[in-house]
Amino acid sequence: MKNKWDLRIPKILVAPMFFMAMLLGIFKSTAQECPALINPANGTTLVPVDATISWEAVVGVPGYIISLGTTEGGNDILNEKNVGSAKSYTPPTGLPENTEIFITITLFFFNQPNIICDSQSFVTAALSEAPNCSSSISPSNNAIDINSSTNISWNAAPSATGYFISLGTTENGDEILASTDVENTLSYNPPADLPAETDIYVTVIPYNRIGLADSCSSSVFTTAAAAVLPLCTSMISPFDGETNVPLSPTLEWNAVPNAIGYRVSIGTSPFNKDILEDAIFYKTSTLIINFEPNRTFFITIYPFNEAGEAIGCTQETFSTLLGCGPYFDPESGELLVLNPELNFPDSVSICIGNDLDVITATDEADGYRWYKLDDNGNETLLSTTAEVSIDEEGEYLYEAYINIEDSGRTFECSSSKIFRVEISQKPDIDDVKVQIGANSVNYDVITAINGNYDYAIDNEDGPYQDSNRFTNISLQNHTIYVRDKDGCGIVERLVELDLTVNGFPNFFTPNGDGINDYWQFIPPVGTDKNNVSVIYIFDKFGALLAQVAPNTDGWNGNLNGRALPESNYWFKAIATNNKIIKGHFSLKR
Incomplete structure (x- = not known):
């Protein structure tokens, strides 16, 4: 597809497109008149139940x-019911009586949005006689x-409210289908194929509340040899x-397995x-077909094969856009467009606490519009420049357009997206939960809210990770960084490793790596190490294992030169004021 700025459209194409765009622009800017009913007129009574409804044409309305x-x-x-540009409609089965x-x-x-006009009404006449037969x-x-898979259809009988x-x-026979x-x-679609190479008699009798149609004769057709028709x-x-x-x-369109071809009809009205x-x-x-802009088209496709064509295929519709393309260029074989190509993102984040959050258009265009959408899809215009200030979350519509000039006049070709x-907002670290292992620790970073954050350790520049959990961290102090992915800021917190409770470690790891190999009293900051005179260490059975003085390295986890196993051990410390402190700790290897 060619770039929109390289497009050159012959005037023979631009002129009618411009006329249509100008006409719609003028129409949009003036008060819109809704059409009055012509037949039956609003308020009419005693209207026949088979009436055709017609209304005034409205200039500038495409459908x-x-x-x-x-x-x-x-x-x-x-x-x-979309009737295209038609100004009348006949209900195929008529209208209810006396209603x-x-x-x-x-x-x-x-x-622009469709305009729903106020309802107008008329009253139908009461039925006075039974209906005639279908014509x-x-x-x-x-x-x-006739293919044995055929369905049966008939014309509506005026004033009929149903059909048998x-x-x-045989004539008037009902051995295939009793009166139903x-x-x-x-129409009626027989649930099973009709017998092949057979005369089939069809009797249709309309009725209403007055009674049955009188003396309706049978119609006959002859089925062909057995064959399978394609589906629609x-x-x-x-x-x-689609619009x-x-x-x-x-x-x-979708392929039909047993079809050898397709019969296609397209019109500007259903008729x-x-x-x-x-x-x-x-x-x-x-083949590529060049359609008029701003029109509704009606298409019907009938697949066919040697047995015949599909039966009862329904009509479908589509509507073309404004005269901005795409156009098929016979010389290049490409589609040409005037509408801007949008690269604006699907979502944008704004930061709480900023006095002004400005969002800027990302696409080159002659003009822009920004709208706020409410829960019902209604639009509120916010800005007509390349920038818009937004201070609340929700759905918005971004529109970019270019101006096309012809004969000294201008119209717009626009693209938009929701x-x-x-x-x-800037993160707020609520807590860092520390889980202490044998030779390492794990951190779980808890933020005040669950924002769109990522996390790093010891370096503000990262690397960052999506997970708020750090594992196998060395036994020392670390700094945690939390960053808002949408650019609202970074916060940090120093996590100081505290392995003790009131100076007595929770565990030690006598594995010879030079880190935490001894268990010893570590006085809290601001206290004197000499506050403790001696510490006794026991196993779970109360047997004394070691006596530790505060001025030594501490206990190495051995008893008589033999390494003791991983387990919990108990201590009793005697303070200089003769206060006794008891507790337990873990030996981990």
């Missing part, structure tokens, strides 16, 4: 989304070579309902095929 319900704003009849019907029209946009049944009457269907091998109420639907496929790119689709995409009409493709993608702001 409409329709909902129908029995309450204001409701959608229990129809839920947000107030609320229609909600949503104005669909590409460069058409598919497969059509006397059709031949039966299937048989399929309610207010217009679905879009991969763009996916169904902001590039203007020159290659359309792709036409003005872009592609039944085009045949033998792979799972189209990012999260996290709160961080």
Whole structure:
């Protein structure tokens, strides 16, 4: 994909894009009018249940989304049907009788939030007679070579609220399917394949609360020899309902294992095929098609093989973006874009205690916008410069745009992304827990809060580690450093090793390494070593092992020249004031 700054667009492309962008910009800046119902008009009564609903066109609106319900704003009849730029809609199975019907029209946009208009309503008439028969049944009457996997469909009968269907091998027969109420639907998919090379008679009888349609005749078709039809496929790119689709995409769909090809139709409304009409493709993608900006397109794909084509495949939709590309360049074979490429990070940290946390855009552009997003996704504009001041965590929207000029006028091509702001702060060491081993110690560093920190020992420059635990540290004093990964600061603490309780060591390690090889009274700072006159050492059975004077190196862990085993030993010290001090310690090797 070419760099946005190298793009040169022929005026034949820029002019209509500019016109559309200007038109939408003007429309956005003025008060928006919602369309009034034309037929039936708002407040109309006695409306036929098979009425077509139409409304006024609104200048500058690229599409409409329709909902129908029995309450204001409701959608229990129809839920947000995208009808493209069409100005009318006919409910395929009609409307309920003697009911107030609320229609909600949503104005669909590409460069601003959709506008949901107030509901308008009308009241349908009560039914006065039973429905007529359906005018058409598919497969059509006397059709031949119909795949045995076919489904059955029929036209809606005005005023019908449901349908009975039966299937048989003779006129009015029902040995394949006894008369079955399929309610207010217009198709039936037999649970098993129909018998091959057989005449199949279909009888569809509409009904309503008045009664059944009278004298509905059977329709007949003949099935082909047994064969397996392909299943339907679905879009991969763009996916169904996707918006902001590039203007020159290659359309792709899922492969169907037993399909040999695909029949593709594309239109600008659900009811036409003005872009592609039944085009045949033998792979799972189209050639590149240049679509108009700011339009909704409707695509239907039918896989086929020697047995026929898939049955009942549904229509899917996608919508193109503003006229900023991507465009397909036939000369280079590349897609060209005008929108800035964003390198802004997914998350940013701010430090507690800073009076002003300034975040700066990372991307080259002509302009910028920053928004705060609330829990419902609503936007609050914070800044229109390359910098924004933020003092609370949450989700934000970053937008960068470039200005495109044509014929002395300007419009924007923008890119945006949502990012999260996290709160961080300078660390605070609450405690360093020390675990003393034979010849080493372990540290567990405890901070006041669980921040995004890393840890180092004896060197502020590191190396740093993610773990707050240091193991196998030498028996001496050390300095611990805790650093906030987001740059909010570093703190340190000196950990002084205290191996004694009131001067009597908790353990010693007489292993000949020259470190802690003797157990001896170590007077606390500010006290006199001569406060203790003699120390007696005992084993766990009370046997005297050694007598230690305070002016010697201390006990080496031997008895009569023999090294005693690792264990706990007891001492009794006699102070110069005749006070007796008792305790125990560990011998570790």
